[in-house]
Amino acid sequence: MTEKQNQMISLFNQIIPKETDITTSVPGLSLFRIDDSFSRTPFSYSSEIIILAQGEKVVYLGDDIYTYDSSHYLVLPVPLPAECEGRTESDKPILGLSIYIDPIEIGEILLAMEDSKKGVKALPKGIYSSPMNDDIYDAAIRLLKAIADPQDTSVLAPMIKREIIYRVLQGENGEILQSLVHRNRRFFQIAKVIQKINESYSDKFDIDKMAEDLEMSNSTFHSSFKAITNSSPLQYIKNVRLHKARTFMIQDGLNANSAAFKVGYESPSQFSREYKRLFGSTPAKDVAFQR
Incomplete structure (x- = not known):
């Protein structure tokens, strides 16, 4: 386990010392702690980015399996009903944060990036897992530190949350998330239908x-x-x-x-x-x- 992972675990334990879900004052940002393993069960995911500091989760979508843990984050450009399994070790709960994906915010960030990527040509799945990198670790640590301080929560946390979205867009498989905003027209069209169904x-x-x-x-x-x-x-x-x-x-x-x-x-x-x-x-x- 790296020093950055240890920092994230320490901050999580400070913010949520017992099993619960916390909806923070930052719009679209929540934290969760799950103390015990649970078997494969139906679960409804929102359109979100999920980063774990500790523990492991496995998502089953048909024949496809997606694993995310402290070394891999999960991205769902669209809401998906799936099956999920949680794995913990003794006295080591699952600790994670979830960032809601707003297509408007994705579009704003891509516009500011002036990025030349054209997105994926094939129609991608509405879910993927990618390796964590130093930039995302650093931003996640700063976000947790900001949440632990009431003043920083209102001023800094929204900016750092946006930075994490930016890092995910730049990261491995980020072009799939970019497809949410017209970079793959058919994906964009189906995503709009999915949004309407969920609303x-x-x-x-x-x-x-x-x-x-x-x-x-x-x-x-x-x-x-x-x-x-x-x-x-x-x-x-x-x-x-x-x-x-x-x-x-x-x-x-x-x-x-x-x-x-x-x-x-x-x-x-x-x-x-x-x-x-x-x-x-x-x-x-x-x-x-x-x-």
């Missing part, structure tokens, strides 16, 4: 109309969507709704029927069947276990 998950979606609005054939739309998310548009919508409903039940105390209607289901029985298929148990049993 308006309870709406009725017409898949054919989505393809038509993008001036794509149905087959091109479906193949492009699956290339990025590893699921069909319909299955993606179902997964987003089920994860949203689970959050409403666990955090807001809604019962299964209320959560089902809130996320757009018209049939509670269909909701229960699809929920059990994804999470492995009925809504009532799963929520009781999670609580």
Whole structure:
């Protein structure tokens, strides 16, 4: 373990000494601590950059596996329902920070960079893992130091958060994140659809109309969507709704029927069947276990 990794661990332990998630006062920045390992389980990722100071997580997306730890960060240009496994060692919890990816901010940074990269020509997955480098380590340490000081949090932390995004754009596979802002037109188009689904998950979606609005054939739309998310548009919508409903039940105390209607289901029985298929148990049993 390097000295920089040790610095990050020490700062995390100072800021979050017990297992919890912290939404900081810096917009789009949160910290988390997970004390125990957990087995492979369905999980809904936001569009985010995740940096770990300690521990290891493994993401399963179909047949693809993405590992991130203190030496590798994870980037999700688009929100993705996937499966995640967490691995800890004795008395060494998972310690990490998450930075929300705002396409507008990405565009502003790229404009300021005046970069000549043209992005990726092939359609990339909506997720990748890349090695940490000294610049990102240094920025992450300065960010944690700023969060530990109330005055620095409001003044310095937003600037350092932006620097980390800039470093990730410059880093290995950064052209994939750049694709979010028109550097791969088809990726950009599908990303906009994914954003709409996550913002308006309870709406009725017409898949054919989505393809038509993008001036794509149905087959091109479906193949492009699956290339990025590893699921069909319909299955993606179902997964987003089920994860949203689970959050409403666990955090807001809604019962299964209320959560089902809130996320757009018209049939509670269909909701229960699809929920059990994804999470492995009925809504009532799963929520009781999670609580």
